[in-house]
Amino acid sequence: MTLYLLRRLLSLSLTLLAASIVVFLVTEIIPGDPAAFMMGINADPAAIAALRSELGLDQPVAFRYLNWIVGMLQxxxxxxxxxxVxxxxxxxxxxxxxLPLTLYALALSTLIAFPAGVFAASRRNAPGxxxxxGVTQLGVAVPNFWFAMLLVLLFAITLQWFSAGGFPGWDAGVLVALKSLTLPAIALALPQxxxxxxxxxxxxxxxxDEDFVRTARAKGLSRSQALWGHALRNALIPVLTIVGLQFSFLLAGGIIIxxxxxxxxxxxxVFQAISQRDLIVVRSVIILLVFAVVAVTFLVDIAYAIADPRLRRQRR
Incomplete structure (x- = not known):
């Protein structure tokens, strides 16, 4: 297990290195000079050149990449x-x-999905x-930004239970801050x-439908006992994968919400930095999101081994 974890850490480190190169090169080829954008259309070329030198944009690409990587490691x-700043x-x-919005939405998604999925599986083809x-098909089809607008219309404008937007900050109190994140978290959580x-x-x-579940039933266990005692844990592997992917999506893909x-x-x-050609902010935020995805993937791999001991034996 230790050897497997070391191999995974090496693989994830190489992934981060490759991602940093791709992110840096992609932001380098984005049209628009940050110095020219900051100085304006009618700026003097000498002033633009001076600002480029001040920002370090006149240095070689390889040097700027190494400087960026070494700085992030520190x-x-x-x-x-x-x-x-x-x-x-x-x-x-x-x-x-x-991050709190992501965790809030992921918790809501999990609390809704697990009982619903287990209930549906335990009553296959029944009305429930x-x-x-049918409800989940509707949830997949509805865009989360449209659902967010409906939530604002109903709960913020009509009922006035929540604010329509904004964040008061954690200094205003945990409950007040969580209340302001509730509608966005619901809008993100329901499709997921x-x-x-x-x-x-x-x-x-x-x-x-596996043989070991039928064997458990043959030994006298009820369908509910076989489901909760044997089937559920073995069914968690693909579910853990989706949960890990959803965390990454919610953290990186909440720009519209x-x-x-x-x-x-x-x-x-990120949206503001792209529009202002603030490339150093774009690079740093994207690489942090990549690191979050890689870290979650690593944690999901560990969760695999905990959920299914057969994977540990195969790796050993």
Whole structure:
């Protein structure tokens, strides 16, 4: 198991290295000069050249890449071209919104999907199963930004239970901050819960058809006992994969929801940085998101081994 983990860590490190090269090169070929954008259309070429030198944009590409990588390894993500503050401060302020929102949405998605998937699988082709699959199909089909607008219309404008947008900050109190994240979290969670519930149902039905489940039933266990005691744990492997992917998607893909609710998260930060050609912010945020995806993948691999001891024996 230790050897397997070391191999996975090496593989993930190489993935991060390759991703950093791709991210840097892609941002290098994006049209638009950050210095010219900051100075304006009628700026003097000499002033633009001076600003490029001040920002380090006149240095060779390889040198700037190495400087960026070494700085990140030391915790220095560089300085924003636009805000003239360290990128780490910008990211720290924004991730304090995006990360709780992601965890909130993932918790809601899991709490909804697991009981729904198990209930549907335990009543295959019954009215309850058909109803849940119909609702989940609707949840997959509806775009989350449209659902977010409906939530704002109903709960913020009509009922006035929640605010229509904005984030008061954690200084205002945990409950107040969580209340402002509730509608965005629901808008993000319901489509993901629909996907996860369908995967849970499909995986559990496949497991219930296995020989070891039929053997357990033949020994006298009820269908419910066989499902909870034997089938559920073996059906978790594909479900864990989807949960890991959903965490990465919710963290990196909440830009539309953050704009709908005016949340100062990472998604809006990347959107603003792209529009302002603040490439150092774009690179740093994207590589942090890549690291989050890689780290979650590693944790999912560990969860595989915990959920299914057969995987540990195969690796050994």
């Amino acid at each position: 915790g220095d993500f560089g300085q924003s071209y636009t805000y003239r 360290p990128v780490s401060e910008l990211v720290g302020d924004r991730i304090a919104v995006s 199963d058909i109803a849940i699959m 819960a629909s996907i996860l519930a369908r995967v849970m149902r499909s995986s559990l039905l496949d497991t219930l 953050e704009n709908v609710f005016y949340l100062p998260g990472l998604g809006r930060l």
